[in-house]
Structures are given as structure tokens and as C-alpha cells.
Amino acid sequence: MDALERIDEIVATVESARAMPMSRNCLIDRQELINALEELRNEVPSELRRAANLLVERDKILDAGKREADRIIAEGExxxxxxxxxxxxxVSAEHEANRMxxxxxxEAQRLRDEVDDYVDTALANFEQFLTKSLASIERGRDKMHALREIGAFSASEEELPEAEPQSF
Incomplete structure (x- = not known):
């Protein structure tokens, strides 16, 4: 029987005791009440120890739970x-990659522009060279035509009869 049951038993004994007329007192078997109270006294320290142990165990569980919660929070952080x-x-790598x-x-556009400028310059120089070459070729052809005409003119003079020398 636990302490609460003992207390309930003592209360039931007092309630069932014979009342004294014209008084609030009652007749109770003294020895029976003393025995019940002694049993209660003997049980209470063990019940208190058990309650204290339960409180200590509860505190340990709460502390362990708090430590576990703190650990989980720390890991989460x-x-x-x-x-x-x-x-x-x-994010930093993406910014660096975008920058690169x-x-x-x-750099590719700058190189394209440089190549375009180089090719344009080379083509312009080639154009000038070709223009000079064409002019030179044209002059050579003109001279050749001129010489051919002179040569044809000379040939036609040779075909003419020679004039007789005149005396004076």
C-alpha cells in the first residue's frame, strides 16, 4: 500500500468513527490510528525518496534533452x-566566371578588330600594288602598240619606191 492509500484509510477511519453527542469529537480506536500513522510515517520517507529520485531523473532527462537541443541547434547553425x-x-565563382x-x-572582339584592320591594310596594299602593276602593264601595252605602229609605219616607208637622187 502506498502513502496516499494509507492517508485515505486514515480518513475513512476518522469518518466512520462514532460521533460524541453535542460535540464535534468522535471516538476512535487510538491504537488503530497510531498504527496507521506509523505505517504512513514509514512509507512516506521511501515515497519521498522515490519522488525525489523521479525529480532527479526528470531533471537529468530535461538536461539531456536541452543538451541535445543545443547540439542540434549548434549543428544547424x-x-x-x-x-x-x-x-x-x-556566387563569387559565378561573378568571377562572368567577369572572365x-x-x-x-579580347576576342579586340583581336577580330585587329585582324580586320590588318586584312584591310594588306588588301589596300595589294590593291595599290595591283593598281600600279595594271598601270605599268597598260603603259607597256601602250608602248608596244606605239612601237608596233611606228614599226608598221617604218615598214610601209620601206615598201615605197626610193626616190631618185636629184641634182641641182
Whole structure:
């Protein structure tokens, strides 16, 4: 029997005791009440110890739960920091990659412009060379035509009869 049951038994004994007329008192078997109270006294320290042990056990469980919660929170904060750090690294890498791509595109455009300028200059020089060559060829052909005409003229003079020398 536990302490609460003992207390209930004592209360039932007092309630069932014979009342004294004209008084609030009652007749109770003294020895029976003393025995019940002694049993209660003997049980109460063990019940109190058991309750104290339960409270200590409860505190240990609460402390363990708090430590576990703190550990989980700390791990969560570390994971959050790691993810933020990884995110920052990724964002930084993306910015760097974008910068490098932009620089590469600018460099490629600069090189295209330089090549275009070089090719244009080379073609202009080649055009001048060809123009000079064509002019030289044209002059040579003109001279050849001129010489041919002179040669044809000379040939036609040779075909004419020679004039007789005149005396004076």
C-alpha cells in the first residue's frame, strides 16, 4: 500500500468513527490510528525518496534533452554557415566566371578588330600594288602598240619606191 492509500484509510477511519453527542469529537480506536500513522510515517520517507529520485531523473532527462537541443541547434547553425559560405563561394565563382567570359569576349572582339584592320591594310596594299602593276602593264601595252605602229609605219616607208637622187 502506498502513502496516499494509507492517508485515505486514515480518513475513512476518522469518518466512520462514532460521533460524541453535542460535540464535534468522535471516538476512535487510538491504537488503530497510531498504527496507521506509523505505517504512513514509514512509507512516506521511501515515497519521498522515490519522488525525489523521479525529480532527479526528470531533471537529468530535461538536461539531456536541452543538451541535445543545443547540439542540434549548434549543428544547424554550423550547417547554415557552411551553406551560406558555399553559396557565397558559388556566387563569387559565378561573378568571377562572368567577369572572365566578358574579358574573353572583349579580347576576342579586340583581336577580330585587329585582324580586320590588318586584312584591310594588306588588301589596300595589294590593291595599290595591283593598281600600279595594271598601270605599268597598260603603259607597256601602250608602248608596244606605239612601237608596233611606228614599226608598221617604218615598214610601209620601206615598201615605197626610193626616190631618185636629184641634182641641182
Amino acid at each position: 554550423q550547417e547554415h554557415s557552411r551553406l551560406v559560405s558555399v553559396h557565397e563561394v558559388v 567570359v566578358t574579358e574573353a569576349r572583349e
